[in-house]
Amino acid sequence: MHKKRNLYKYRIAATIAFIVVIVGIGVPMWWKTTTVYRVSLPSSAIQRLSEQPIKTAVQIAIYTQETNRGQLLITELETAFADSDIWNVEFKQLLPFAKAAEVHTPAALEKLLLQAHPQSVGDFLFIEWAKLEDELLLTTERSALMRSDVTSTKIAQLLHSKILQTYRINQILSTDERLGTKSEAPQPAYDVVISVLNPKPRLTFAQWNVAMAAQTYIEPFLAQISDISNYTVRTQWKYRVSIEADLKQMRDSSKLGRHYALQESSLPHLLTSIAQNLSGSITDKPVINLVVYIPPCTTAPLHIYNSKQEMLTKHGVDAFISPPWGGFIIANPPEHVCLAHLNNEPPVEYYVNTNDNMQVMLDQLHKLLDISSEVQVAGVKTVDIEQLAPRRWEYESYMRRSAIRHIATASNTLQSLIKLLDQISYIVIDDKVGAAITNSYVDIMAAKVALIEHRLVDASALAKRAFVASERGFFDASLLAQLYFPDEQKYAIYIPLFLPVMVPVLSSFNMLRKLLHGRRKEKQQ
Template sequence: MDTAESTPFKLKRKDKDEDKYRISATIAFIVVIVVIGVPMWWKTTTVYRVNLPSAPILRLSEQSIKTAVQVAIYTQQASRAQLLISELQSRFNDSDIWSVEFKQLPPLANAKEVHTPAALEKLILKEHPQSVGDFMFIEWPKLEDELLLTTERSALMRSDATSHKLTQLLHSKVLQTYRMKQILTTDERLGVKSEAPQPVYDVIVSVLNPKPRLTHARWNIAMAVETYIKPFLAQVSDISNYTVRTQWKYRVSIEAEIKQVRDQSKLGRHYALQESSLPHLLTSIAQNLSASTTDKPAINLVVYIPPCSMAPLHIYNSKNQKLTRNGVDAFISPGWGSLIIANPDERVCLSYINNEPPLAYYVNTNDNMQVMLDQLHKLLDISSELQIDGVKTVDIEQLVPRKWEYESYLRRSAVRHIATATSTLQSLVKLLDQISYIVIDDKVGTAIINSYTDILAAKAALLEHRLGDASALAKRAFVASEVGFFDASLLAQLYFPDEQKYAIYIPLFLPVMVPVLSSFNMLRKMLQSRRTKVKLQ
């Protein structure tokens, strides 16, 4: 009897132990797969993305870019200055681009002792020094034109100059409002936007001599560049850094339609190059300069020496008018560079016509370099070509650009850098928000955040009349935005979207999840069975 009674008890206890081990094994299996395996798989397959201030970046366009400018007025009569300031202020109050502060300068006691405008300006600046971006109108009765723009931050005005003319000068020449509107407008029909200045440029000065055996042109181009081009570029290096190189190119074939024209010179003829043929000439030259390619943006300054068989060569417009200026034929191509046609001396070509031995001659450095400097002004978008009736501009007599002209370039470049960086960041943020599987590593994230911070700082500096700081911050914001946008890491995960990730991993994990689900079901049944037994007892 004792043996028979103890057997069911032992079997029952054994079943309970087996159930306990089975439950423990099932829970362990579930924990390993669900609690550890799935999160680990999710973590290892999750794309790394730095948190970005997406919403504030997308709101950058809502805050307008406004620039503070200080304009001083000096007249001998205080009442006239007050009237001009009142009228000028009313014309700028509603501007959404400019925050102009007009400042009246009190008449100087010893101003009558001054006999030249330059001396008067020096006297005024001694009492009222200017900051970068400032401008000043100085009344000078003995003036032929209504206004005379100097090479400094000033303009002389006649006693009868009106506020309308002053406003016209400020908008057209000093502030260049029309260019600012082209930069800031979102409507492409209102004007063509030029690209933002790049941080680094290669300036390549090339001299093309197609027939060196017949044209013995001598020119120390390296010395000419050291004397003229490099000092000028050093003065305008706040926005971009320039590396200058020189080269000679020989046996260059130029493809262009050229026509002989009879004239009264000793040669009895010259050759006409139609303005409409210049693009073809430029293409031909660009092909010959292909060996000079660089990974940096390049500005090509080309001097072409035509052989006597097609010299002198002059450019003609569609009205059959010669476009020679100061004895030099030249043209520019925005975005590429410029060309100067340096014709050989007449005596050299006379010798060629008379079948005499070739004569050596020196290329005129001063004339060609002055034209090249003027071309650089235009290629860098520094010069202001707009003409105003009654306003005259003093010619540049030195290598440095006019101060007011260059500071207008700084102002426009800062605004263009801010606008371009803002557009770049917003495009990038929209892309990253739409495509969640693009990696945003620390380098890209830092570049985006730094660019956003510098944009805000540059806007504040413009509004606080700190043009130098604004220019540096805007340039830094532009560079950082370009670094973030073109970073190669943004393309690394483009071929592995979430759909592909699931398509790869689901067939791998689904067979593993079947026993997990079965274990869940078995565990549920066991627990239900145990509750039923407890209730029956």
């Protein structure tokens, strides 16, 4: 009887030990080794990002010669902007002062006003000037001159359309696709490639130090707008690259007696035909192509025509842009060069006009980078740019718009990523991805605070950083590491492996139950 009891004890101990090893150690170890590593993320906070509006503070100063008129304008403008979901506009009245009567030019008056009331980035100033032909005259700085009879409605219209560009902000923030296609957020870096195409260098002796022209015109301009993106400028000459388009000869009264017409409808095909020959090197940055095409005298001068057979030449230059690809300029050879060719004379060497082509190229960059404001307002005139830098108010509007677009894009990217990670539980979230997502969220919140606190430069930097981090997190290669091993595949692999092992475990449970039941009966007897 004593041996039988010892046998029971050993069998029970062995059964329990087997169960403990398999269930207590084996199963947790299997569970731990097959668990996907996922860093903790502020998922709920990210999902609430769309509930927190993006609101921007702007300060608008108004100077009038009569205090009562300034107060009336400000009261009416505050009413007009009171219900805005986007803008928190602070209107500030600048009172008349004694020295104002002594100045004779608007520039001198503006200088005195800015000495007494310095501006911050993103601010704007309206200055009343009685001797003004237009209702409003936009300068190249953060100011506009206004006539004595201008209304608050016209000022509000100018603010919404050109200074604040409310309609474009609404396009960025709206989820309604009917508002039109939205442009992409500015990338952190671009390659600007200036290409000069000379298809027949033996017949067209065109000379041009394009690298020096880029250093003189393009690089200083891009340096002025480097707060949003960094730019690398490269130049290149391409020979024997001709455009593939049907050109039509047109008679005219020039000494050559003809020119050639390039139809506007052919322009997209033209870009396709030369695009493959422009890549100088492989880069992961977006490329902005600026092409200067020198047509040979056999097809020069070459001009662009629209569908109504109207010549589209402006200021003696034929050019067009194709966002976001780039711009195209036709640099026709001078007439005397082609006359020499027509008379079978030796080729004449000449120099490409740097100023004309670079001015067109700068205008193309304004449009390609979405800096320039093309909206026209009746009674409002804008001063022409006379320097390489863009208009200050125009660029700061671009900064503000880019910051809002970066915040909105980063928020949408994070929300899409969190939704994806919640739906697919077996995607790995390592420390690098987790840090990118968390840092992006923190910067988004900080950028929103900076906008409402009237810190446009800080908001722009934070928004850009948030955008870069969100893109880095979304496109990280580690997120794809286990997409080919979903839970169903894991079960298909592990069940055949563990099922044979679990059969003895279940048998041991059954044996233990029987042993305990037998001992209970013995005790009862």
